[in-house]
Amino acid sequence: xxxxxxxxxxxxxxxxxxxxxxxxxxxxxxxxxxxxxxxxxxxxxxxxxxxxxxxxxxxxxxxxxxxxxxxxxxxxxxxxxxxxxxxxxxxxxxxxxxxxxxxxxxx
Amino acid sequence: xxxxxxxxxxxxxxxxxxxxxxxxxxxxxxxxxxxxxxxxxxxxxxxxxxxxxxxxxxxxxxxxxxxxxxxxxxxxxxxxxxxxxxxxxxxxxxxxxxxxxxxxxxx
DNA sequence: CTAATACTTAAGTAAATACTTGACTATGTA
DNA sequence: TACATAGTCAAGTATTTACTTAAGTATTAG
Numbered sequence: 001x002x003x004x005x006x007x008x009x010x011x012x013x014x015x016x017x018x019x020x021x022x023x024x025x026x027x028x029x030x031x032x033x034x035x036x037x038x039x040x041x042x043x044x045x046x047x048x049x050x051x052x053x054x055x056x057x058x059x060x061x062x063x064x065x066x067x068x069x070x071x072x073x074x075x076x077x078x079x080x081x082x083x084x085x086x087x088x089x090x091x092x093x094x095x096x097x098x099x100x101x102x103x104x105x106x107x
Numbered sequence: 108x109x110x111x112x113x114x115x116x117x118x119x120x121x122x123x124x125x126x127x128x129x130x131x132x133x134x135x136x137x138x139x140x141x142x143x144x145x146x147x148x149x150x151x152x153x154x155x156x157x158x159x160x161x162x163x164x165x166x167x168x169x170x171x172x173x174x175x176x177x178x179x180x181x182x183x184x185x186x187x188x189x190x191x192x193x194x195x196x197x198x199x200x201x202x203x204x205x206x207x208x209x210x211x212x213x214x
Numbered sequence: 215c216t217a218a219t220a221c222t223t224a225a226g227t228a229a230a231t232a233c234t235t236g237a238c239t240a241t242g243t244a
Numbered sequence: 245t246a247c248a249t250a251g252t253c254a255a256g257t258a259t260t261t262a263c264t265t266a267a268g269t270a271t272t273a274g
Contacts, residue, residue: 004124012122016262017115020191027198034220044221047262053261061194067220067271073199084127085189091134106174123232141250151251152232160231174241174250 007084010077013057019050023059030072112168113165114191117184126157137179145161
């Protein structure tokens with residue numbers, strides 16, 4: 001199971017504001033690398049590196065047609081992240097239920 | 108709105124396997140700092156630093172009683188994270204719906 | 215063909231991160 | 245009282261990360 005590794009990549013990718021901004025823009029539809037770079041105060045090369053991190057995290061998918069690489073959203077990374085969070089949630093909710101039951105029994 | 112800053116902290120905190128392991132163990136109930144440290148191959152000081160990152164991300168809460176600091180789960184960070192993910196999801200689902208509608212009209 | 219566009223690649227740098235060590239401070243325990 | 249436990253604090257170090265610059269390669273437009 002290399003999932004732990006994958007989840008690390010997802011959360012790391014989302015832990016940077018620039019990368020989240022990219023994801024937010026791509027949520028509204030695919031964009032080229034240079035379109036993504038335009039509003040950002042950094043070089044194209046830096047943006048490309050951010051996109052690579054997002055792609056490694058399964059949050060974004062890219063495809064090159066001609067000389068332009070188009071960046072679109074991928075669900076895999078989001079699914080991994082929300083699944084992990086949901087798992088934690090179910091654990092501590094179950095625990096709180098047990099605590100509640102114990103308190104009920106006491107009264 | 109300092110939320111962007113907060114979300115960065117949440118995802119950064121979750122982007123480390125050691126810290127996720129801590130969160131996973133705390134999901135089953137509160138633990139002291141040294142209990143948390145026991146299975147980990149690093150010094151107590153390092154574990155404390157990880158816990159501080161988790162606390163800054165709102166994923167964990169700690170309280171000191173006597174000489175032992177007890178670490179328990181906090182929902183705030185999880186809520187922030189899953190909210191951000193849900194927002195993205197609703198955006199691209201809406202977009203896919205529009206695309207579907209357009210395809211329907213064409214046929 | 216030529217020139218601009220849209221990246222790509224490699225290498226370097228500054229700052230952040232994940233640790234360590236060691237010395238210290240409380241707080242329980244024998 | 246003395247000793248162990250549980251954590252705190254400050255520094256230092258090694259690696260990783262977020263960039264930059266500069267020189268290249270395709271691809272498309274004039």
